[in-house]
Amino acid sequence: RKEVEQDPGPFNVPEGATVAFNCTYSNSASQSFFWYRQDCRKEPKLLMSVYSSGNEDGRFTAQLNRASQYISLLIRDSKLSDSATYLCVVNNRGYSSASKIIFGSGTRLSIRP
Amino acid sequence: DGGITQSPKYLFRKEGQNVTLSCEQNLNHDAMYWYRQDPGQGLRLIYYSQIVNDFQKGDIAEGYSVSREKKESFPLTVTSAQKNPTAFYLCASIGQFNEQFFGPGTRLTVL
Numbered sequence: 001r002k003e004v005e006q007d008p009g010p011f012n013v014p015e016g017a018t019v020a021f022n023c024t025y026s027n028s029a030s031q032s033f034f035w036y037r038q039d040c041r042k043e044p045k046l047l048m049s050v051y052s053s054g055n056e057d058g059r060f061t062a063q064l065n066r067a068s069q070y071i072s073l074l075i076r077d078s079k080l081s082d083s084a085t086y087l088c089v090v091n092n093r094g095y096s097s098a099s100k101i102i103f104g105s106g107t108r109l110s111i112r113p
Numbered sequence: 114d115g116g117i118t119q120s121p122k123y124l125f126r127k128e129g130q131n132v133t134l135s136c137e138q139n140l141n142h143d144a145m146y147w148y149r150q151d152p153g154q155g156l157r158l159i160y161y162s163q164i165v166n167d168f169q170k171g172d173i174a175e176g177y178s179v180s181r182e183k184k185e186s187f188p189l190t191v192t193s194a195q196k197n198p199t200a201f202y203l204c205a206s207i208g209q210f211n212e213q214f215f216g217p218g219t220r221l222t223v224l
Contacts, residue, residue, distance in 0.1 A: 031211070032210070032211040032212075034212060034213075041201075041220075042217070042218070043203055043215035043216060043217050043218050044156070044203075044213075044215050045215070046212050046213070046214070049210065049212060087155070087156075089213070091211045101146070101158070101207075101213065103148075103155045103156040104155060105154065105155035106155060
């Protein structure tokens with residue numbers, strides 16, 4: 001089983017739709033969780049951190065479910081510019097121990113007019 | 114502006130040559146990372162460094178080498194021992210909340 005698993009997609013949805021991605025992780029001791037966005041042939045960019053209580057940034061909502069060991073990303077009122085690959089990242093880094101940052105393989109999202 | 118720079122953006126290498134990819138950051142971050150990304154694939158860790166003069170192998174270190182003589186700089190050398198070096202190489206550092214910041218990447222092609 002992979003340490004971090006994502007549905008690779010592609011998700012092809014119409015503009016204005018709501019779309020949700022899930023990401024599961026295997027290490028129950030994981031500490032930090034993030035969603036990154038990667039455009040074609042570009043570097044990943046931080047979209048949002050994921051907090052235990054859930055957090056929202058405009059049209060984007062991130063949730064963490066520690067009991068079931070998954071995180072989710074919800075995009076409301078999707079725009080054409082949301083088309084990208086979304087990477088789930090799990091960080092087991094401790095301040096006194098070596099970092100263990102695990103990237104999912106990414107979920108491709110394509111928004112159609 | 115604070116950030117991470119990588120150079121060159123595109124690099125072409127002949128088989129049997131060593132090449133060095135540059136990574137510089139002015140974010141005052143201690144930890145830096147090198148990843149490789151192949152088309153349609155996720156990121157794979159090559160090397161990382163927690164502090165100056167210290168670095169650790171990642172999951173795919175064979176055929177690569179690094180140095181960390183300065184906090185700001187973490188160059189990666191792709192040696193002739195790396196059998197399939199054509200890929201997109203990404204350098205990153207880590208912030209105080211464990212979030213990673215990436216450079217724009219170097220696309221290496223072996224001719």
